[in-house]
Amino acid sequence: MQKYIKQAAAKIYDYSGRKYAYGTTSQMLGKKISGDSVTWVRNTYQVPYTYAIMPRDDGYYGPALPESQLLPACRDVMVEMRVVRALQPLRRAFARAYCNKMHDPLEHVTGIEKRELLAHLAGDCDPFRIMPIKRGPGTRERPNLVPSAFCQRLLACSCHPDDNHVEYMWLHQGVPKRCGCGYWFELCPIAPL
Ligand SMILES: [Zn+2]
Structure with a gap:
């Protein structure tokens, strides 16, 4: 799990320059705790893997993020979710380990969902190109390139870092x-x- 979280942290850093630490709960908080929500979910729903995301603020505001950090925090989480969504190798290994109870998801999907799974297995965590893109120079001569498989695409520009809305x-x-x-x-x- 940490391998994928490490990838997610690297992706977020590429996009926003914000560094996220990752590790076990005790490593992150510097103390051992019990009865947290992550443990509750794992035990209650018998899921094999659980994880939590701590807010991006690095000390001053703690979990109560100021308004100016809400949208950037949501973008960080979106990048992270796209990477962790592509945990197909992990999911398949788990399915194989419990082959009497679970089927390999790759053998049960068809069409575009199967192509998405295959892309994940090939290491592409964003085959639909929906993850945020970090803007480059963005001049008339060197515009920011927005990938699309169609002849048009709706774009949301986060014009200024402190904005709490995007321009479509x-x-x-x-x-x-x-x-x-x-x-x-x-x-x-x-x-x-
Ligand atoms: Zn803009």
Whole structure:
């Protein structure tokens, strides 16, 4: 599990520059505790793996994040969830270990869901390209490229780090567009999954 959380932390760092520590509960809190919600979920629902995410603030606000950090924290969690969602190797290993009780999910899905699982197994945790993209220069000459398998895509721009809302706009293939914040965006055609 820590291997995947490590990947998620690296992805978040690539995107937002925010460093997340990871480890066991006692490592993170510096003390041993019992009766926490993670343990309760594992024991109550008999799930093999559980984990918790601590808020991104590194000391001043603690768990009570200020308004300005709410949206960035949600983006961090979205990146993290996409990586952990791609835990197919782990899920399949678990299914094999309990083969009398569970079936291998890869043998039971079809169509686009199967292609998504295969992409996860190949190491691609975001085959639909829905994870946040870190903006580059975003000039008219070097616009931020937004991948899409379609000729148009709805884009949400987080214009300023302290904003608690995003600006939506449609991007059409071959028509670069400038957001109100000044950044340019352009659709980048990719093959469908
Ligand atoms: Zn913007």
